[in-house]
Amino acid sequence: MVNCSTTLPASWYTSKAIYSLERQAVFLKSWMLLGAVTRWPEVGKDYSYDLAQIKFLVRRDSADPKSLRVFSDPEGREMRSHLTPTGLLFMTLSDETASFExxxxxLEDLIAHVDFTKFQVRRTLKYPGNYNWKAMVDGFQECLHCPYAHPAFSKAYAPTTYEIRNKHNYSQHFVETDRPDDGLFLYFFPNSTLxxxxxxxxxxxxxxxxxPAQTTMLFDYYHCEPDGSEEFENYFKFARTVGLxxxxxxxxTQANLEAGIYTEGVLNPDKENGVAYYQGQVLEMCSAQFREETVGA
Incomplete structure (x- = not known):
C-alpha cells in the first residue's frame, strides 16, 4: 500500500488523460455509498443517478428496505449492491469489483452500533463545483487547517484532538467531544463520506x-426531527456552513492549481495521513491500470 509523502501533482487535478485513467482504475472498481435506506422512501419510484458518466437507478419494490435494488439506466440490468444490517446502501459499477466484505x-462491525434507519432524509442538495473531485476529498481527509478553514466546527470539536485512522478503503475520524454518540466521521474511498x-x-x-475541473456535489441531510423543526434547522445551518x-x-485551490501557483507539497505525516492514504490509493490503482493498458497496447 502506497502512502504519499507529497501531494499528487497539480496535473492530476487538471488533466483529462489522468481522469480517464482514474475512471477506469478507481471509479469502475470501487464500492460507493449511496445513502441510508430512508433516502428512497417511495415504493416503485426510480431515483436517478449519474456517476463517472454511467447512469443508474435506485428502486424500492416494497416497504421492506431489503427490496432496494440498483439498475443500469436505460438498460434495466441489475447492478451489484450491498445493504448493511444497519441500513446503508452501497453499490459498485463493475461486476469485477471485489466483494463488499x-x-x-x-466496516459492518464498526457501524453496528448505529441504527441508520432512524434518520429520515430531510434535505438533499445537488450543485456543481468548479474543482476536481479530489480537491473535496483532500479537505475532508485532514483537519490540520480546521481552525481557520472551519472556525465554527473547531469551536465544537477541538482540532487538537482530531485523529484519522486509515483502514482498508475507508478512514475513521476521531475527535474528543462531551456529547455521547457524537462525532462519527467516515470516509469511503474514493468519493463519499458519512x-x-x-x-x-x-x-x-x-x-x-x-x-477534470468540474465536479457534481451530492449532499444528503438526515435527522430524527422533522424538516423545519428547530433541531433540524440548527443542525442543517451548522453542517451547511462547513460544506460551503x-x-x-x-x-x-483549483484556481491556484490551474494557474500554476501551486504544483505539489509535502504532507504532514501525522495531521495529513488521511490525505496521504487516499492519494496513495489513487496513485497505486492508476499506476496498475496504466501498466495494464501499456502491456495490452
Missing part, C-alpha cells in the same frame, strides 16, 4: 465529470 473489511454529529447525519458524494466553507476553499 473484502473491499471494506471490518458524518454523524450535532444531532444529525450527513453524507456527500463528489461525482467527477469528463472535465469547503466548497469555497476547493474552488480557490
Amino acid at each position: 473484502e473491499y471494506f473489511p471490518g 458524518n454523524l454529529y450535532a444531532g444529525g447525519m450527513s453524507s456527500f458524494r463528489a461525482c467527477p465529470s469528463e472535465d 466553507e469547503d466548497h469555497d476553499l476547493c474552488e480557490k
